[in-house]
Amino acid sequence: MRPRSRRSVLAAAGATLLGGCLGGGPATETADPTATAGSTRTPTATEATAEPFDGPPPLGRDAVPEGAAAPPAFADEHTFDGSFSNATDVAPRGDGASVLLTGQWGGGTTTATLVDVTADGRPGERIAVEDLPTSEILFHRHLGDRTVVGGYRRDDDTFRTWLRGIETGARVFETDLGERTVVSDVAVVDSTLVAAGVKQPPDDSNGNGAAVLLWVDADGTVARRVTFDTPDANERFWAVTPTTNGYLAGGSRSDDVWVVAVDHEGTRRWERRVRRGTESYIVEGLAVGDTGTYAVARTEQYATGDNHVLLLALDPGREGAVEWTRVFDPNADETRPGELFPAAIVDDGGPRLAGHTRGRIWLGATDPDGAVRWAGYHRFRADEHLQALASVVDGRLICHGRSGSYDSDSSTPTPWVGWQ
Incomplete structure (x- = not known):
């Protein structure tokens, strides 16, 4: 039984509904006359016509450079009981974290459980989350004493994201982010949830998607919605992270790697687009830390089975200019x-990455100048697979997902979390 990760779900949605160069600069924000109160739309940024950026050749066979050190073992691992099948998400909470366990539903209702865990992975209190709108649950975050759980529903051929606010398991609000709005990543700043995603085109059009950022208050109110919609470009955000002077959002603009810096109000400060050869890429992760600003992207191949990872180091002082890349x-x-x-x-002393392939977790790290520190794979027993995402808690990578066997129809997947 192969699980559907958050990224695979959203990739499928994007493939169904959504149809190079270095450059870009700041743009002036204007109001969108069709938007709801508090929302804005940004106009087209200045276009650039730089030559395509090819970058270096791939590093090593099977994404492991020759002679590279093996990645460190997980500091702690925990497998939860079998009443749930997946550790869908991990989020910071107090001095530790919380794990969102999902996969048990029936009778048209969906249940999930939040499990508090210590910094070294020891599980504690559980809180049941009942009667969620759909079984497609993707993430959770804590806004003070309130927890926001998010997922998506599909109405005919339209996807849309919902948010449920809960306290001690009880519902305190239910928010629908709007028809054809699909969120891919969220971040918390103070008591505000900042969400990044895409506004899909109407069902009966051949239009392109528009990237969106949304600010959601702790009561579920959408306080601000900023849309990036360049004519004749298919734009979408897949990642967002806070910076000292605003936020960094990443995704794709048509076939390009796309990173946009905005201030705290959502006004665009700069953007960077990168085209590497003929490949189509999507930025799926961003890191802003002491040694630099990094983006990690993947190829957008839905049928050919040759997806790979592109790591980029960016210079915010030069509007996101690419310092180096690794493939x-x-x-x-x-x-x-x-x-x-x-x-x-x-x-973490340079970019540190987690990824996954069929049955295995891939881990890699480089120095701030791009020299590979380690790279390699982790797996359970040979007859088991480990489908995993990863989350960031206090600057630490936590891998999570579920384990089970491909070879047994009776195998019951179990939630698993590994602390790096």
């Missing part, structure tokens, strides 16, 4: 098509 490609030896997807990135 981790499981197809570099050309012996077979492979899959490698990024899951999360942190700045």
Whole structure:
């Protein structure tokens, strides 16, 4: 039984509903006459016509450079009981974290459980979350004493994101982010949830998607909605992270790597677009830390089975200019098509990444100048697979997902969390 990760769900939605160069600069924000109160729309940024950026060749066979050190073992691991099948998300909470366990539903209702865990992974109190709108639950975050759980529903061929606010398991608000609005990533700043995603085109159009940022208060009110909609460009955000002077959002603009810096109000400060050869890329993770600003992207291949990871170091002082890139490609030896997807990135003495392929977790790290510190794979027993995402808690990578066997119809997947 193969689980559907948050990224695979949203990739499927994007493939169904959404149809190079270095450059870009600041743009003046204007009001959108069709938007609701408090929302804004940004106009087209200045176009640039730089040459395509090819970058270096892939690093090593099977995304592991020759002679690279093996990644460190997980400091702590925990497998939860089998009443739930997936550790869908991990979020900071107090001095530790909370794990969102999902996968038990029936009779048209969906249940999930929040489990508090200590910094070293020891589980504690559980709070049941009942009667969620759909079984497609993707994330949770804590806004003070309130927890926001998010997921998506599908109405005919339209996807839309919902948010449920809960306290001690009881519902305190239910918010629908609007028709055709799909959120891919969220961050918390003070008591505000900042969400990044896409506004899909109408069902009966051949239009392009528009990238959106939304600010959601602790009572579920959408306080601000900023839309980035360049004519004749398909734009979407897949990642967002706070910075000292605003936020960094990343995704794709048509086939380009796309990173946008905005201030605290959502006004665009600068943007950077990168085209590497003929590949289409999506930024799925961003890290802003002491050693630099980093983005991790993956290829957008839905059928050919050759997805790989692109790591970029950016210079915010030069409007996101690319300082260096590294390519981790499981197809570099050309012996077979492979899959490698990024899951999360942190700045820990340089970029540190987690990703996944069929049955394994991939881990990699470089120095701030791009020299590879380690790279390699982690798996359970040979007859088991481990489908995993990763989350960032206090600058630490936490891998999570579920384990089970591909070879047994009776195998029951169990939630698993590993602390790096």
